[in-house]
Amino acid sequence: MALRGLKVLELSGLAPVPFCGMLLADFGASVIRIDRPDDRQNARLDRLARGKRSISIDLKVPKGIEVFRRLSSTADVLIEPFRPGVMEKLGLGPDILLNENKGLVYTRVSGYGQDGSFVKKAGHDINYLSISGLLSMLGRSNQKPHAPINLAADFAGGGLLAAYAIMAAIFERQTTKQGQVLDLSLAEGSAYVSSWMWTSRDLPMVWFGNQRGENLLDGGAHFYDTYETSDDLYMAVGAIEPQFYKQLLIGLGLDPNDETHNQMNIHEMKKKFEEIFKRKTQKEWTEIFDKLDACCTPVLNWDAACKHEHNQDRKNFLFTNEKQEQPIPKPAPRFSASKLPAIDRPAPNSGEHSAEILREIGYTTEHIETLIKENIVQSSQLPKSKI
Amino acid sequence: MALRGLKVLELSGLAPVPFCGMLLADFGASVIRIDRPDDRQNARLDRLARGKRSISIDLKVPKGIEVFRRLSSTADVLIEPFRPGVMEKLGLGPDILLNENKHLVYTRVSGYGQDGSLAKKAGHDINYLSISGLLSMLGRSNQKPHAPINLAADFAGGGLLAAYAIMAAIFERQTTKQGQVLDLSLAEGSAYVSSWMWTSRDLPMVWFSNQRGENLLDGGTHFYDTYETSDGLYMAVGAIEPQFYKQLLIGLGLDPNDETHNQMNIHEMKKKFEEIFKRKTQKEWTEIFNKLDACCTPVLNWDAACKHEHNQDRKNFLFTNEKQEQLIPTPAPRFSASKLPAVDRPAPNSGEHSAEILREIGYTTEHIEKLIKENIVQSAQLPKSKI
Numbered sequence: 001m002a003l004r005g006l007k008v009l010e011l012s013g014l015a016p017v018p019f020c021g022m023l024l025a026d027f028g029a030s031v032i033r034i035d036r037p038d039d040r041q042n043a044r045l046d047r048l049a050r051g052k053r054s055i056s057i058d059l060k061v062p063k064g065i066e067v068f069r070r071l072s073s074t075a076d077v078l079i080e081p082f083r084p085g086v087m088e089k090l091g092l093g094p095d096i097l098l099n100e101n102k103g104l105v106y107t108r109v110s111g112y113g114q115d116g117s118f119v120k121k122a123g124h125d126i127n128y129l130s131i132s133g134l135l136s137m138l139g140r141s142n143q144k145p146h147a148p149i150n151l152a153a154d155f156a157g158g159g160l161l162a163a164y165a166i167m168a169a170i171f172e173r174q175t176t177k178q179g180q181v182l183d184l185s186l187a188e189g190s191a192y193v194s195s196w197m198w199t200s201r202d203l204p205m206v207w208f209g210n211q212r213g214e215n216l217l218d219g220g221a222h223f224y225d226t227y228e229t230s231d232d233l234y235m236a237v238g239a240i241e242p243q244f245y246k247q248l249l250i251g252l253g254l255d256p257n258d259e260t261h262n263q264m265n266i267h268e269m270k271k272k273f274e275e276i277f278k279r280k281t282q283k284e285w286t287e288i289f290d291k292l293d294a295c296c297t298p299v300l301n302w303d304a305a306c307k308h309e310h311n312q313d314r315k316n317f318l319f320t321n322e323k324q325e326q327p328i329p330k331p332a333p334r335f336s337a338s339k340l341p342a343i344d345r346p347a348p349n350s351g352e353h354s355a356e357i358l359r360e361i362g363y364t365t366e367h368i369e370t371l372i373k374e375n376i377v378q379s380s381q382l383p384k385s386k387i
Numbered sequence: 388m389a390l391r392g393l394k395v396l397e398l399s400g401l402a403p404v405p406f407c408g409m410l411l412a413d414f415g416a417s418v419i420r421i422d423r424p425d426d427r428q429n430a431r432l433d434r435l436a437r438g439k440r441s442i443s444i445d446l447k448v449p450k451g452i453e454v455f456r457r458l459s460s461t462a463d464v465l466i467e468p469f470r471p472g473v474m475e476k477l478g479l480g481p482d483i484l485l486n487e488n489k490h491l492v493y494t495r496v497s498g499y500g501q502d503g504s505l506a507k508k509a510g511h512d513i514n515y516l517s518i519s520g521l522l523s524m525l526g527r528s529n530q531k532p533h534a535p536i537n538l539a540a541d542f543a544g545g546g547l548l549a550a551y552a553i554m555a556a557i558f559e560r561q562t563t564k565q566g567q568v569l570d571l572s573l574a575e576g577s578a579y580v581s582s583w584m585w586t587s588r589d590l591p592m593v594w595f596s597n598q599r600g601e602n603l604l605d606g607g608t609h610f611y612d613t614y615e616t617s618d619g620l621y622m623a624v625g626a627i628e629p630q631f632y633k634q635l636l637i638g639l640g641l642d643p644n645d646e647t648h649n650q651m652n653i654h655e656m657k658k659k660f661e662e663i664f665k666r667k668t669q670k671e672w673t674e675i676f677n678k679l680d681a682c683c684t685p686v687l688n689w690d691a692a693c694k695h696e697h698n699q700d701r702k703n704f705l706f707t708n709e710k711q712e713q714l715i716p717t718p719a720p721r722f723s724a725s726k727l728p729a730v731d732r733p734a735p736n737s738g739e740h741s742a743e744i745l746r747e748i749g750y751t752t753e754h755i756e757k758l759i760k761e762n763i764v765q766s767a768q769l770p771k772s773k774i
Contacts, residue, residue, distance in 0.1 A: 002555040005562075019583065027555045047586040094723075107720075114721075116700035124625035125604070126611060127684040132716075133692030135613070135623060138535050140527070144613045145621055145686050148525050148535040149604045155580055156543035157719070160551060165720050167554030168389040168414045172725050174561070175392075184720035188703045191692070191716035193542050196406065198689065198715045199434040217512070217536045224513060226522070226531045234532055236522060238511030297505075297514040299532050302585065303597075305520030305578070313503035316575045328585045329519075329578035332544070333494075333552050333571035336481075338559050 001028025002338035006076050006170070009034060010052070013081025015125070015150060016109050016186060018048035019159030020079055020166070025051040026331045028341055029077075032357060034068070035350040037378050049347035055358070056351030056378035063376045065091050070361055073100045076179075077166055079107045083122075084114045094181045104179040105169045109162055111153075113185030125150035128187040132157075134194050141213030141220065157189030216240070222269040223248065226299055227277035234299035235277055235285050247294035251285075252276050303327070318343055351378040388415025389725035393463050393557070396421060397439070400468025402512070402537060403496050403573060405435035406546030407466055411553070412438040413718045415728055416464075419744060421455070422737040424765050436734035442745070443738030443765035450763045452478050457748055460487045463566075464553055466494045470509075471501045481568045491566040492556045496549055498540075500572030512537035515574040519544075521581050528600030528607065544576030603627070609656040610635065613686055614664035621686035622664055622672050634681035638672075639663050690714065705730055738765040 006029040010021035018033075025031040035043045035056040043054070055071070058064040069092070072078055078097065080087055087093050087108075094106045111128045112118040118131065126147045129135040139146035162184050169180060191198075200206050206216045214220035223239045239248040245263055249256045252273070261269065277285065282298050289296040300308055306317035306327040317327035330343055354377050358368045371377040393416040397408035405420075412418040422430045422443040430441070442458070445451040456479070459465055465484065467474055474480050474495075481493045498515045499505040505518065513534045516522040526533035549571050556567060578585075587593050593603045601607040610626045626635040632650055636643045639660070648656065664672065669685050676683040687695055693704035693714045704714040717730050741764050745755045758764040 002559045004559070006558070015583070022582070023551065027552075045590060047590070048583055112697060113701055113703075116697045118697040121682075122628075122631055122680050123682050123684065124611070124627060126613070126623045126625040127682050130613075130621075130623035130684045130686040131692065131695065131697060133687050133689035135686050136621075136688045136692075139613075140530070140533055143527070144615055145623075146527055146533070146606060146613070147604075147623075148539065149581075149584060151539060151543065151581055151584075152535065155583065156538065156547065160543065160547055160580055161719060164410065164547060164551040164554060165414075165722070167551060167558060169722065169725065170558060171393070171554060172389045172391070176724070178724055180722055180724035182720045182722060185701065185703070188701065188716065188719040191703070192719040193547055194536075194538055195409070195716055196402070196435055196542065197536060197538075201690075203432060203434070217534075219533060224511070226513070226517075226526075226533070228531055234517075234523075236513045236517035236532075236534075238513040240511060241509075244509055293509050295508075295510050295514050297510065297517045299517040299522050300520050301523045302520035303588075305518065305523075308518065310499060310503045310505040310518060314500055314572065314575065316500075316572070316578070329575065329582055332548060332575040332579040333569045334500075335552070335556065335567055335569060337563070337565055337567035338556065 001341060002335060003027045003029035006030065007074065008032065008077040008079065009072060009075045011078075011080045011082070012036070012039060012043055012046065014042070015154040016158030016162065017079050017081040018046055019155055020107070020109070020162040021052060022048040022050065023159060023163040024077070024166070026340060026343065028338070032071070032353070033348065034071075035378075037375070040350045043350035046347065050343065051341055051345035052348055053353035053357060054348035054350055055354040056380075058376050058378070059090055059092075061376060063371070063374070067358070067371065067377060068092060069097070069100060071357070072097050072104060074361060075101070075104060076170065077105045077107060079109065079162065081109055084108075084110060084119050098179060098181070102178055103173060105166055105173070105182065106179065107162055107166055107182045107184065109158060109184045109186070111186050113188065114183045125153040125186070128153040128185075129190055132187040132191040134190050134197065137197055137212055137218070139212055141211060143213070145212065152194070153186040153190040157191070157193045158184070158186045161189045161193060220266070221263070222266050222273050223263055225270075227273055229280060229282040229285060230278055231281040233282035235282060235289075236297050236299050237273070238295040240295070244293060244295045247292040248296055251288050251292045251294050251296060349380045351380040354379040388728060389722060390414045390416035393417065394461065395419065395464040395466065396459060396462045398465075398467045398469070399423070399426060399430060399433065401429070402541040403545030403549065404466050404468040405433055406542055407494070407496070407549040407553070408439060409435040409437065410546060410550040411464070413727060413730060415725070419458070419740070420735065421458075422765075424762070427737045430737035433734060437730065438728055438732035439735055440740035440744060441735035441737055441767075442741040443767075445763050445765070446477055446479075448763060450758070450761070454745070454758065454764060455479060456484065456487060458744070459484050459491060461748060462488070462491060463557065464492045464494060466496060466549065468496055471495075471497060471506050485566060485568070489565055490560060492553055492560070492569065493566065494549055494553055494569045494571065496545060496571045496573070498573050500575065501570045512540040512573070515540040515572075516577055519574040519578040521577050521584065524584055524599055524605070526599055528598060530600070532599065539581070540573040540577040544578070544580045545571070545573045548576045548580060608650070608653050609660050610650055612657075614660055616667060616669040616672060617665055618668040620669035622669060622676075623684050623686050624660070625682040627682070631680060631682045634679040635683055638675050638679045638681050638683060736767040738767040741766040
């Protein structure tokens with residue numbers, strides 16, 4: 001397992017933190033999700049929990065805090081999703097936990113960061129994106145900005161960037177023997193992941209003007225966009241380079257030598273392409289462009305992508321145990337040497353592994369029973385002696 | 388530096404590979420971009436090269452391949468962007484390089500992966516997205532799918548996922564002492580980063596239907612979308628939870644007790660919100676919502692985000708040396724202990740560090756001069772002895 005031996009504590013919360021935990025778990029880390037008794041609803045809705053274990057602790061009482069601190073004293077990574085100050089109020093701030101475990105990588109994922117004027121404000125992916133500057137770039141021409149679901153801030157600039165940074169901190173820890181605090185703002189993460197949108201602004205062949213949706217890669221060109229087919233599906237065209245554009249024209253039945261068909265004649269060619277693509281089905285276009293190197297591919301529906309020949313060859317979708325009818329994407333990339341855990345591991349119920357986890361860190365059976373009895377710790381299974 | 392000591396070779400190419408190299412360089416790794424003499428145009432257009440060094444080698448001749456192999460024999464990471472088979476044809480395939488350096492993490496980033504029916508086809512971000520299933524989910528209702536520039540496949544599922552996987556392989560290498568091959572398909576990476584879009588499909592409060600743009604987070608509701616203001620700017624609304632939605636209504640001057648204003652009355656409330664937001668400027672709305680916890684924030688333009696008070700507090704944008712008028716996002720997250728290199732380091736010219744790099748790996752001055760004279764290696768600077 002690539003990350004075998006890495007011990008991660010994840011405080012349950014929305015999107016970015018569970019996704020970070022999932023990335024680490026998928027690559028072999030041991031991830032424990034720390035649930036709270038008043039949070040069972042969120043635990044049930046967690047769809048990023050495969051392969052994790054769950055302990056449920058009441059963090060509002062000192063004995064629960066004790067249990068947590070004992071857990072974190074031997075962990076490598078902690079990931080917390082709360083608004084700044086919440087961990088401190090619980091008595092679980094970085095000063096305390098790093099003092100007890102100087103190797104801990106204490107990862108704080110928040111919308112706006114641990115300080116700044118927005119620090120206490122609630123928000124979601126779309127709000128973090130709005131402050132970052134990135135949202136102003138996303139969406140079609142002459143339309144209001146449109147966030148790509150919650151990919152940009154929650155997953156890309158959030159969970160995935162956190163996972164990368166955590167591994168970088170773990171790398172440094174080898175030499176320094178020290179952990180540290182990572183302060184990830186989702187707003188900043190999404191901007192940083194999109195750095196090129198900023199650093200490439202001086203390239204006129206990429207950014208035609210300052211308008212959203214009117215540039216090379218955001219729908220401003222007829223040779224980089226999607227088109228509707230006769231059967232209400234779509235083809236995707238990404239024929240930027242002249243040699244691919246030429247093949248594209250050929251596939252569409254247009255004369256490459258006709259000057260009016262050139263890449264600069266954007267407005268007219270958009271209409272032409274729209275009209276031509278509507279004449280055949282997605283399947284027919286796919287067959288035509290299979291034979292050409294024209295950067296023209298079918299837009300596969302999310303639940304049908306698994307059926308495409310290429311995806312079948314690559315075996316990159318998997319049916320999970322729980323939902324036989326729904327495919328899910330497998331982890332990427334492929335590791336030639338590291339074994340990765342099976343992706344169809346079950347998600348834990350809240351508190352499903354509480355007793356087991358406490359035993360691992362040295363609690364006696366009696367002490368565990370007391371903690372459960374006093375509801376400091378919750379267990380979704382009764383200990384054997386109580387049956 | 389978080390990644391001090393990590394030696395990375397990056398074969399120059401488009402987007403995902405330079406971005407991966409940039410992430411590693413930004414966190415302190417030593418990244419050498421390997422340019423080719425016939426590729427200088429791409430090197431000049433590379434906007435992800437800050438802090439990297441460049442050696443330029445003619446890889447079409449055996450003596451150039453020799454230089455490359457000497458470089459890779461002491462590297463930790465190699466990242467290559469070519470279509471499957473190109474490295475093998477050059478005599479630089481994983482079998483050869485891993486045989487000479489069993490620690491090497493040989494990272495192959497391609498659109499469709501190293502095998503499968505599409506492996507040899509050209510494409511761009513929009514094509515990889517189309518095959519992944521993700522593109523079918525992106526865009527507004529009743530419109531064709533719309534890719535978010537090249538964020539999803541090139542940067543998120545590409546460069547950033549590669550960086551994370553590389554660090555996971557480096558972690559495992561500590562115990563196994565072995566490198567390996569990472570096969571990253573951008574199509575698969577973008578799907579994997581978006582896993583939640585698949586795994587959450589059974590949640591009716593997130594996915595209302597199977598239609599793009601008609602769900603909770605993709606513009607299907609009035610309380611999670613953007614709205615135009617009187618001055619042609621926009622506000623972003625992300626008020627999912629009832630307590631935030633109530634504050635939103637109050638800020639908009641709508642009675643929270645009026646049943647017709649509830650969250651389920653989507654169609655009518657969309658129109659109402661659109662009409663109300665158009666009555667004030669972005670600045671006025673921002674002031675109103677600064678005082679409320681309503682998940683309502685201004686959509687800052689990409690070049691104006693740096694002026695917002697919160698971003699000023701966080702100091703998360705920087706003017707670069709080369710373009711005083713242009714801002715770039717600073718790396719995220721903040722590391723409390725690791726020092727990161729300055730983000731405004733210059734990008735290298737093609738071959739700017741050829742001589743220096745060859746000296747570091749043990750070439751004599753005479754040998755270096757010979758390689759340059761024979762154009763095996765190109766140098767953007769004349770060696771001192773020739774001046």
